Amino acid sequence: MAAKPKLWYFHGRGRMESIRWLLAAAGVEFEEEFLETREQYEKLQKDGRLLFGQVPLVEIDGMELTQTRAILSYLAAKYNLHGKDPKETVRIDMYADGTLDLMLMVALAAFKPLEEKEESLALVVKKAKTRYFPVFEKILKDHGEDFLVGNKFSWADIQLLEAILMVEELDASVLCDFPLLKEFKTRISNIPTIKKFLQPGSQRKPPPDNHYVEVVRNVLQL
Amino acid sequence: MAGKPILHYFNGRGRMECIRWLLAAAGVEFEEKFIEKPEGLDKLKNDGSLMFQQVPMAEIDGMKLVQTRAILNYIAAKHNLYGKDMKERALIDMYSEGVADLGEMIMHLPLCPPAEKDAKLTLIREKTTNRYLPAFENVLKSHGQDYLVGNKLSRADIHLVELLYYVEELDPSLLASFPLLKALKARVSNLPAVKKFLQPGSQRKPPTDEKKIEEARRAFKF
Numbered sequence: 004m005a006a007k008p009k010l011w012y013f014h015g016r017g018r019m020e021s022i023r024w025l026l027a028a029a030g031v032e033f034e035e036e037f038l039e040t041r042e043q044y045e046k047l048q049k050d051g052r053l054l055f056g057q058v059p060l061v062e063i064d065g066m067e068l069t070q071t072r073a074i075l076s077y078l079a080a081k082y083n084l085h086g087k088d089p090k091e092t093v094r095i096d097m098y099a100d101g102t103l104d105l106m107l108m109v110a111l112a113a114f115k116p117l118e119e120k121e122e123s124l125a126l127v128v129k130k131a132k133t134r135y136f137p138v139f140e141k142i143l144k145d146h147g148e149d150f151l152v153g154n155k156f157s158w159a160d161i162q163l164l165e166a167i168l169m170v171e172e173l174d175a176s177v178l179c180d181f182p183l184l185k186e187f188k189t190r191i192s193n194i195p196t197i198k199k200f201l202q203p204g205s206q207r208k209p210p211p212d213n214h215y216v217e218v219v220r221n222v223l224q225l
Numbered sequence: 226m227a228g229k230p231i232l233h234y235f236n237g238r239g240r241m242e243c244i245r246w247l248l249a250a251a252g253v254e255f256e257e258k259f260i261e262k263p264e265g266l267d268k269l270k271n272d273g274s275l276m277f278q279q280v281p282m283a284e285i286d287g288m289k290l291v292q293t294r295a296i297l298n299y300i301a302a303k304h305n306l307y308g309k310d311m312k313e314r315a316l317i318d319m320y321s322e323g324v325a326d327l328g329e330m331i332m333h334l335p336l337c338p339p340a341e342k343d344a345k346l347t348l349i350r351e352k353t354t355n356r357y358l359p360a361f362e363n364v365l366k367s368h369g370q371d372y373l374v375g376n377k378l379s380r381a382d383i384h385l386v387e388l389l390y391y392v393e394e395l396d397p398s399l400l401a402s403f404p405l406l407k408a409l410k411a412r413v414s415n416l417p418a419v420k421k422f423l424q425p426g427s428q429r430k431p432p433t434d435e436k437k438i439e440e441a442r443r444a445f446k447f
């Protein structure tokens with residue numbers, strides 16, 4: 004039986020969180036090694052396990068995969084969450100890439116000086132309300148189906164839920180003009196694997212705090 | 226028979242150039258509609274042609290695709306430049322993402338405020354020499370094959386060779402200690418479709434002119 008995937012990252016969301024979500028949603032158990040010291044990081048580099056000297060790193064199926072999107076694509080395909088044909092796959096990619104961009108803005112904001120950070124986060128909320136969420140609301144309205152693509156649960160749905168929850172942490176009212184997204188949020192949150200991941204004690208990570216930023220800065224010598 | 230893909234973007238490299246390279250290398254003829262004024266961009270937005278109000282946008286196979294990566298993934302899969310299985314695809318994605326990361330730094334250099342430019346350039350040189358080029362040189366060294374993945378031309382080779390041209394434009398000496406990369410560059414450049422694309426008069430775009438970028442910045446407000 005195959006070993007569980009092993010995730011190497013800091014003890015926080017950052018660029019690894021979407022990977023955790025995807026694995027959890029697919030019902031895949033995974034292990035985590037948390038980077039807390041510079042020495043651990045240097046060892047990973049010295050051992051040649053980080054192709055471009057960076058994390059996230061996911062050990063899976065005998066491979067040492069880095070680059071967030073490469074990892075996400077592999078997992079999506081492996082767990083049948085990437086559409087049934089190229090036209091479905093490209094739609095999933097378009098939606099997932101859009102939401103990932105939005106979530107990375109949040110992840111990067113944590114490392115900015117306070118004023119810039121607040122500006123960045125306000126921009127995220129604005130983009131969510133004016134650029135991203137209207138698109139997804141319309142997609143759901145136009146086809147009237149439960150999931151974004153092909154009437155089937157996919158990576159795009161997982162990313163959208165993750166993004167909705169992340170933006171709601173910044174502005175609890177963000178879905179007020181998007182009734183279908185509200186229903187979507189409830190529906191996807193109730194999928195058993197996701198429901199489990201949303202409960203306390205799961206491997207889901209909290210929003211970045213000062214301690215997290217300090218550890219990352221220290222390990223990466225930023 | 227399907228029409229040629231139509232690419233909507235500014236008349237410059239930006240985020241569309243890697244798509245032009247990939248189509249060209251795949252031997253696919255394509256048309257371009259250049260956005261020259263803000264009105265052109267507004268029209269596309271108002272038509273509902275741009276899912277997230279952004280370009281690149283590629284009209285292909287009856288779809289209006291946005292998000293650079295989604296477009297590249299679709300083209301690569303369609304033209305058999307994406308490996309023979311999921312594991313090859315993961316490697317190709319990992320390498321392509323690394324290329325994109327360095328490519329992004331180089332792409333943004335002309336947009337850098339003059340005071341920050343020197344520091345940015347130093348950083349790019351450092352990453353090129355110590356992180357990215359060694360990684361790819363080592364991949365080629367490790368298997369001794371002509372191409373990065375599966376002993377067959379893939380999108381990873383095309384993206385990397387495109388990047389090597391940009392590195393060379395920045396400073397030819399940066400490629401000096403990477404014989405296998407030089408060989409890959411020569412090999413891929415000699416493929417008939419790529420050779421044609423490298424000739425004057427092709428749809429390949431020239432280096433970003435600083436004056437032009439300033440004008441575009443003012444016109445499109447970015």
